Amino acid sequence: MRIILPTPVTPAALLASNIPEDDHPAWGAGVTYARGARVVADHGVWESVADGNTGHDPAADALGSWWLRIGATNRWRAFDERIGGQTVGGPTITYSIRLPRTLNRxxxxxxxxxxxxxxxxxxxxxxxxxxxxxxxxxxxVGTFWEYVFTEFAFTPNVIVAAPLPAGATLDITVTGGAVTRVGEIVMGRDTPVGTTVA
Known part of the structure; x- marks a missing residue:
């Protein structure tokens, strides 16, 4: 049995992406927010839990007195360690990442x-x-009839083996139809953990 020990993608490592971070307006220190208002701060989507919410930084609200973190922004959902949500883009989704350490998967x-x-x-x-x-x-597909009438099957999960040296640039391009979706991207080192037995 083998596992991939994940290496997180940090804001410093993410060089570029074609997915904008415009899910909601950016949080503003001088703006007063009503209960239910949503903003983007620290690569997350936050919802105000109180009226008259002014000057309270969502990322610094450790007790959740003013803000509730809903989740990652659309751009960062691919790296939020949750497979259920998806980053949604147009025909392609691109990420350019500076590798922080040597990896292989x-x-x-x-x-x-x-x-x-x-x-x-x-x-x-x-x-x-x-x-x-x-x-x-x-x-x-074994016959001409099957070739014509068999539905296309889409692979939802894939593991790619590649040399990923520290300091190199990793460019990822995910291509689909009119709408492309990515649930999670995990990069790390392939590590053996033992032999599976009956």
Whole structure:
């Protein structure tokens, strides 16, 4: 049995993404918020739990007296360690990540997409890995009739093995139809934990 020891993606490591962080207006220190108003702060969506909410930073409200964290923003939902929610984008979702340490696996969960491309570039600009995993199949297809009438099957989860050295840039491109969805992206080290027995 093997597991992937995850390495979190931090704001410092995320270099770029085509998913905007505009789920709600950004929190403003001088704005008064009513109960139920939602804002974006610290890459999360927060809801005001009281009227007359002025000057209370959601990220600093440890007791939840003024704000309740609803969840990660659409951009960060792919890295929130929860497979149930999904980052939703257009035909493609892209992320560019500076690798904080040497890793060797990337796992994608709860995908609604046709393909996943993983590209790794060293700090010197040399591409050391560039592979696209197709997620669409017509299995089993044995006859012409099955080829024409069998529904396409979409793989919701995939693990990609790649050299991921510290300091390199990891470019992820998830491609789908009009709407593409990614539940969770986990990168880490593939580690053996033992042998499964009956």
């Amino acid at each position: 990337i796992a994608f969960f709860n995908l609604d997409a046709a393909s996943v491309r993983v590209k790794v570039t060293t700090p010197a600009g040399v591409t050391i890995h560039d592979r696209t995993e197709g997620l669409v199949a017509r299995d089993p």
